[in-house]
Amino acid sequence: MVTETFLHPWAIAAVIAVAVAALVAGWFARAAKRERTSVTWVANASYLTTLPSFRSRMSKYRVLLTGLAVVLVGAVVATGFLAARPVDKVTRSDELATRDIVLCLDVSGSMIEYDTQVVEKFLELLPSFNGERIALSIWNSTSRTVFPLTDDYDLVEEELRYAADALDFDLDSLDDLSFDPAAYDRLLDFVLGTTGLGDSSSSLVGDGLATCALSFDLTDTERSRSIILATDNEVFGNEIYTLPEAGELVDERGITLHGFYAGEVTATSAAQEKEYRDVVELYGGLFYASDDPGAVDGIIDNITSQQAAELDANPEVVITDRPEEYFPWLMALLGIYLLAVWRLRT
Amino acid sequence: MAQSRSRLAKVRARLDLPTVRRAAGLLEGRHRSIYSGHGQDFDEMALYQFGDDVGDIDWKSSASSGHPVIRRFVRDSNVAMVLALDTGRNMAATAPDGSMKSDIALFAAEVICYLARARGDLVALVAGDEDRIVQIPARGGTEHMEMLLRRSESMLDLEAPPSDLNRVFDRILTWFTRRSLVVLITDEARPRPEHELGLKRLRTRHEVMVIQIGDVLPTAFSDRVIDDVDTHLEIPEYLRSRKDLSAEAADAALRRRHDVAAMLRRQGVEAVTANSEDELIDRMFDLLRRQRRVRH
Numbered sequence: 001m002v003t004e005t006f007l008h009p010w011a012i013a014a015v016i017a018v019a020v021a022a023l024v025a026g027w028f029a030r031a032a033k034r035e036r037t038s039v040t041w042v043a044n045a046s047y048l049t050t051l052p053s054f055r056s057r058m059s060k061y062r063v064l065l066t067g068l069a070v071v072l073v074g075a076v077v078a079t080g081f082l083a084a085r086p087v088d089k090v091t092r093s094d095e096l097a098t099r100d101i102v103l104c105l106d107v108s109g110s111m112i113e114y115d116t117q118v119v120e121k122f123l124e125l126l127p128s129f130n131g132e133r134i135a136l137s138i139w140n141s142t143s144r145t146v147f148p149l150t151d152d153y154d155l156v157e158e159e160l161r162y163a164a165d166a167l168d169f170d171l172d173s174l175d176d177l178s179f180d181p182a183a184y185d186r187l188l189d190f191v192l193g194t195t196g197l198g199d200s201s202s203s204l205v206g207d208g209l210a211t212c213a214l215s216f217d218l219t220d221t222e223r224s225r226s227i228i229l230a231t232d233n234e235v236f237g238n239e240i241y242t243l244p245e246a247g248e249l250v251d252e253r254g255i256t257l258h259g260f261y262a263g264e265v266t267a268t269s270a271a272q273e274k275e276y277r278d279v280v281e282l283y284g285g286l287f288y289a290s291d292d293p294g295a296v297d298g299i300i301d302n303i304t305s306q307q308a309a310e311l312d313a314n315p316e317v318v319i320t321d322r323p324e325e326y327f328p329w330l331m332a333l334l335g336i337y338l339l340a341v342w343r344l345r346t
Numbered sequence: 347m348a349q350s351r352s353r354l355a356k357v358r359a360r361l362d363l364p365t366v367r368r369a370a371g372l373l374e375g376r377h378r379s380i381y382s383g384h385g386q387d388f389d390e391m392a393l394y395q396f397g398d399d400v401g402d403i404d405w406k407s408s409a410s411s412g413h414p415v416i417r418r419f420v421r422d423s424n425v426a427m428v429l430a431l432d433t434g435r436n437m438a439a440t441a442p443d444g445s446m447k448s449d450i451a452l453f454a455a456e457v458i459c460y461l462a463r464a465r466g467d468l469v470a471l472v473a474g475d476e477d478r479i480v481q482i483p484a485r486g487g488t489e490h491m492e493m494l495l496r497r498s499e500s501m502l503d504l505e506a507p508p509s510d511l512n513r514v515f516d517r518i519l520t521w522f523t524r525r526s527l528v529v530l531i532t533d534e535a536r537p538r539p540e541h542e543l544g545l546k547r548l549r550t551r552h553e554v555m556v557i558q559i560g561d562v563l564p565t566a567f568s569d570r571v572i573d574d575v576d577t578h579l580e581i582p583e584y585l586r587s588r589k590d591l592s593a594e595a596a597d598a599a600l601r602r603r604h605d606v607a608a609m610l611r612r613q614g615v616e617a618v619t620a621n622s623e624d625e626l627i628d629r630m631f632d633l634l635r636r637q638r639r640v641r642h
Contacts, residue, residue, distance in 0.1 A: 040570045043435075051595060
């Protein structure tokens, strides 16, 4: 996670306070100096201030002074920000970076909304990834690997963005024909190949999960492997793997399964949820059930922190100084200040 | 005198002998012209000049000569001069040559006293400003003049109150009933319009001569902090040494001088403006000469 922050935020206030103190001191010093410097006394010179050229020059002088004050305040603020040490804080852990995560998403009609949330959450997490590999596999009656495990984050971002875009479709709009045909085409295009085995079967969760389990590679290296499965476990048709079998396969391969359930309440939904929960919890995964797509965000945070705890990841904070945002400002303002002072003095 | 630095001796050192003689002669002529008029002894017939009393015109002589002619009489009374000194703090400011205006003003007073003493005339002093008024009656002699000058000197400084010429005029009008030569020493901005009435009244009873000490232009200093003695003046560095401002200030100052000169002319008062001590001597003699030409 990259956070832009200030290492010493109090320095802003301190610098401003010092500047104000210097201003006050300067004011008194000036008054004292004025007292000491010998004034040349003239008489009958009050007409000077009524002369047009004096007035115009005076107003110009005031404008310059005001500009100078603004520039000075700006320079002080920039100095304050610089003194506060603007840094990028990156919390990074090498253990977490060994994670391989397969997003295993059921793209049957009822789950599309939840899939969107999962994809968007991972889009959000993506900038903090440093070595983690991620894959996206979608399935209905058959599976399609959108992209395999990779740390090519440019590709991942592109694909996730496209997936989020395509999945962001309101299926209810199909009923009243108010949908956007282009968006519908995009969705159909995205889920293409996941409904290959005839119309009768859908949501073959065991097969989908098994496919995801087989998508891990580098089996001889020590990596943390996990699947984030989102499904309603509403199976129609004949599966090669049942869900418990697939769960066993997953466990055999040393993969942790985290489950997310979001089914409608039907006559069989409780049994489906229970089967799903049992499989996930049997192998020590985290199981969540929610009918609120907004809950996905927190769930994935939970999974991440759970992984961090399991991996005994000591997050390492890497601090990078980022003065480049304020430094040019300070330089430019100081330059303007010097120019203006030179202009005022001559 | 026990004091080694006698003011009159100082003036003496500055004026060369021919100048002194000439000046004394000029002052003499001037006095005659002042005091000629309504005495008992007939002096001479003279052509009417602007400024002469119309009542003095001798109509018979005018008719025979074809020009207006007046009869002059010599006054047999003692001659007195009144040194009217503006002691406002404006007089302690800077003169155009960088010296103090008070030095030039004092020098003018010294020259007047010196010439008066040389002739044995009496000199009185009325020095004043908004708060103070000092009056020393007319007397002659070196001691008196020295005292008078020292007194004047002690009053001219920056801590003085602001100037108020009307108080000086009023005091002269109240205390000097005999026709005298009033020599007013002030600066180039005065007498102001508000002094015109006082000056006019003074003029009805006395002969008035004004010595104006020049003021330095406020734009003349590019590297120094300046301030006005009467109204605080804050001139930032940015505005110093600006040519257009300088020119405009010089213009304004000149216009003010012209205004004052026009007012003085209106009241029939001769005046000179001096920017330095050296200029002062020349100007004063010019003034005396000019006056003489008019009168004789």
